[in-house]
Amino acid sequence: MKNQLLTLTLCLLISGFSTLTAAQQLLLTNGTLLDPSDKSSTKQHLLLDQSGIIARLDSIPADFTGQQLDISGKFVIPGLIDMHTHAFGNRAPHSQSETMGPAAAAQVVLHAGVTGFVDLFGNEEQLFEHRRLQHSGLIAGADIYTSLSCLTAPGGHCSQFGKTRTIANEDEAKQHIRELAAKQADVIKLVSTLGGRLPSLSPELLKTAADEARKQGIKTIVHIHTLADIDSAIAAGVDAITHLPDDAVITADLAQRLATYKVVVIPTLACDTDEYEFMFSNVLQATLAQKVAAPRIIAGYQKAASEMTPQQKQQAKQRMDKYYQSIKNLIAADVVLLTGTDAGNYGTLQGFTVHREMEKFVAAGLSNWQALASATSAARQFLAKPAGLQPGAQSSLVILNGSPVDNISNSQQIFAVIHQGKLVN
Ligand SMILES: [Zn+2]
Known part of the structure; x- marks a missing residue:
């Protein structure tokens, strides 16, 4: 009525x-x-x-x-949102790549129903410029949101891919975040890789950075690598973590703590598990995949499949099982999951992988409604947009x-x- x-x-x-x-x-x-x-x-x-x-x-x-x-x-x-991408393009085995950049990626992903994406690190000047051109109405395509840069320890993860901002002390943490705030970064991306090969932001610096971002009114997303990084992120009071830990499964207890502290998770599950499925299932035969990816990208996976040994296949499967178990525990604890593709990496395609991420969330136990929310309404809420x-x-x-x-x-x-x-x- x-x-x-x-x-x-x-x-x-x-x-x-x-x-x-x-x-x-x-x-x-x-x-x-x-x-x-x-x-x-x-x-x-x-x-x-x-x-x-x-x-x-x-x-x-x-x-x-x-x-x-x-x-x-x-x-x-509602239009789909990719909460974690690198809009430089697509990559496949055998050195196959398809270069796009934010302006072109914004056009391509629209055809996959992705009407907005968050680029979590690329060329800072290019991201800033393409977003400005879009806000001015000079270039079209899916809405570009971006962290502009990736805040990491000197020599830490992200720096191997190109120029980024590094943090060695509290002053640098505050300075970078103030500068990114002045450039209207939509989110702040931080990197914690404790126990990994590369230098990591310490828990103390992560907290300093998260505090400054909160002061500036910008949400934080932390790239994590291990269980210790998740502890560090929770202690720092960040808004979201991205990726699943490599060293162990997220336990029911840790999942519960993420829920209690309202830390959102952008797990990039497809990025971790689809390289295998791109090679050994019919995923890339999907009409949508064929529409948005260059034929040479798809051919690169087909060629790689023919070269994989049974032992390599077995190892890849075991890794996949570990990631699915983490997701199941997150779902059981009612942690908010958002779709992020980490596109630009192997096992992903710009735009298309948002659909794969939803399918994988459902396979791990999320309801279809919840999976849709993870790519639409919940993502918009995170970006403070009407859902x-x-x-x-x-x-x-x-x-x-x-x-x-x-x-x-x-x-x-x-x-x-x-x-x-x-x-x-
Ligand atoms: Zn990434």
Whole structure:
């Protein structure tokens, strides 16, 4: 009843002054709206424009003059977000690579239904510039969010891939974060690799950095490598960790502590487990994979598969089992998981791997609704953006031929993508 009243009110409002703005409006008719933020499935018409979702309607206003798209039998979900990528492109065995950069990656991933991504380290100047061009309306594509840089110990992880910011003491930690805040970094990325081969930020410096980021109002995401890094991240009071530990499985007790301290996890499970599946299953035969990746990338995996020894295959499988066990314990403790691909690495494809991450979350025990939330509403909440499919939310959507609530792999059955109120061609 409340919904009907709201609809009536909105209809009246629309019929009153819609003619001025109707040209920019888009009305999606007869679809089923799947909103992961409240797990609702509703057959309603959806009215939107560039600024966001305007209304959910039970009937089509008689005098509506904007664009209409009949999506009978289709399903609408919010646009997907990749919470951990490196937009330089795709990489495959046998030195195959496909170079993109943030501006090109933003175009490619849109076709996989990914309407926003968080680049967690690349070329700082390029990331800053491409994001600026996008904010100015000069380049299109999925919304670019970025940490701009990767804050690590001198010689630590990230520095092997190119120029990055390093922290040797408290003053440097504060200085870098103030500079990144001035450049409006969307998140701060920190690196902890205790017990690893490369130098790591100490627990003390991690805490100094996390405190300064909080002061600047920016969320922190920590690259972790071991269980000790997770302890260090919890003690530092960070907002999220990314990756799963290499040295051991996350225990039920540790998972519970992550939940208690509300630390979000971006596990990049597909990055850790899909290199094997790219070689030994039909994953890369998927229509969507073939659409977004260059043929030479796919061929690189096929060639590598033919060269792997039975022993190497066995080792790869054992590693996969360990990661799945960590995820199961995180799910059992109700830790918030977000989809991040770590694309740019082996076993990933820009955009496509968000779908793989959701499938793997479901295989590990997350419900389809929760997996959808991990890529949509929960990710938007982390980025402090309005979530879901209610009026006021972002008008970036994916229209699917099948329901991902019935089968999560239907997220790949893309009928159309809408980015900021506009149909993507
Ligand atoms: Zn990464």
